[in-house]
Amino acid sequence: MAKRWMKSFFTKAMQRQVGALTRNALRAGKKASQLATKVPTRKRKRKSAVPATNHWRTGIAASPGGLRRYHLFHPTGKLPSSRIPLVVMLHGCGQDARSFATSTHMNRLAASAGFMVLYPEQDRVANVQGCWNWFDTRSGRALREATSILSVVDHICATYPVDARRVVVAGMSAGASMAALIALHHPERFLAVAMHSGIGPGMAESTATALTAMRGRIPKSATSLHAPATPLPALLVIQGNRDTVVAPSNGALAAQRWAATVGAKAVAPRTVQRGTRYAVTLYEWKVGRRAFATLAEVAGLGHAWSGGAATQAFSDPAGPDASRMVWAFAQREHTLRGAARTMQAG
Structure with missing residues (x-):
């Protein structure tokens, strides 16, 4: 009885710590948004982040683990x-599908580039903060959630004319960690995966080890990544060097561990900057001429979507456009795969 009580006490304490981190990040995001909106700008007509009803559809998909909204x-x-x-x-935590769409401007990019965007949504019953339970691999809950998300993808691919060779999965914070977990276990389903301010797979198995990883320390329970039978998709990691929620060292660690599954080698980094936006240092791990893993470390960025909407928490308009970075990365990978298939055919 005492052991059960202690376990319950410890679990609740860990959950309170995760909740506190989320609330602190949320307050920081709101403060940054308020400061950003105070900067004088030329008045312009505001564009709707979520366009007309016929473009934005809501549904529910069934999976062995239950129902999933999207x-x-x-x-x-x-x-x-x-x-x-x-x-x-x-x-990520403290977000839902609609606020994430508003924050990232991904719909606006999709409208101009011609692709669909799917937003699976976490149920608050499963996590009171709205976080994906990417860390709970010990109990199996993480993989059950991953399976339910994949069921949504299957539903959309069966219902709409999706190019199965051009499916990309991306996420922010807890969503980034879940995106990488899904891609690790179902590599054949994705062209590319993008992690923004997240922790790579294999780094946690419980709430306690997740907190350790978030602080930049490698838990003793961390496991190495093993190359599956199907090669992993290319990985893009976007990480701010002023992130106080997920330690910046997690970005490099996720990319390095992903690259190690195929023996990709690091090349000399380079720094780029567009106008007055934050500078980005690009680190790449290559197999031949192909960048199998890429880390984009954004100078001055906290725990926020780079280049996102100023009105949203966890969003920083001063950074380079992360949504465009994700799409450009996927486009490049599609081109490289096409070229490889052509060479094999020849």
């Missing part, structure tokens, strides 16, 4: 004559 953005509101790419977006 929202889908379609670039035209009509079924195209040919198959188009799909970007799966997983929100």
Whole structure:
């Protein structure tokens, strides 16, 4: 009885710590948003982050683990004559599908580039903070949630004309960690995976080890990544060097561990900057000429979507556009895979 009580006490204490971290980040995000909106700017007509109803659809998909809500953005509101790419977006703690869409501007990019965006949504009953339980691998809950998300992807691919060779999964914070976990266990389903301010798979098995990883320390229970039978998809990691929620060292660690599964080698980093936006240092791990893992370390960025909406928490408009970075990374990987198939055929 005493052991059961102590276990319950410890679990609740860990959950309170995770909740506190989330609330602190949320307050910091709101403060940053308020400061950003005070900067004088030329008045312009505000664009709706979530366009007309016929572009934004809500549904529920069934899986062995239960039902999963989702929202889908379609670039035209009509079924195209040919198959188009799909970007799966997983929100972070303190967010939902709609706020994440608003924060990232991914729908606006999809409307101009011509791809669909899927937003699976976490149930608050499963996690009171709205976090994906990416860390709970010991109990199996993490993989059950991953399976339910994949069931949503299957549902959309069966219902809409999706190009199965151009499905990308991306996420922010807890969503980033879940995106990498899904791609690790189902590599054949994805062209590329993008992690923004998250922790790589194998780094946690419980709430306690997740907190250890978030602080930049490697838990004793951390496991190495083993290359599956199907090669892993290319990985893009976007990480701010002023992140106080997920220690910045997690970005490099996630990329290095992913690269090690295929023996990719690090190349000399380079720094780029566009206008007055934060500078980005790019680190790449390559197999031949192909960048199998890429880390984009953003100078001055905290725990926020880079280049996101100023009105949202966990969003920093001063950074480079992370949504465009994700899409450009996926486009490059699609081109490289196409070239490889051509060479094999020849």
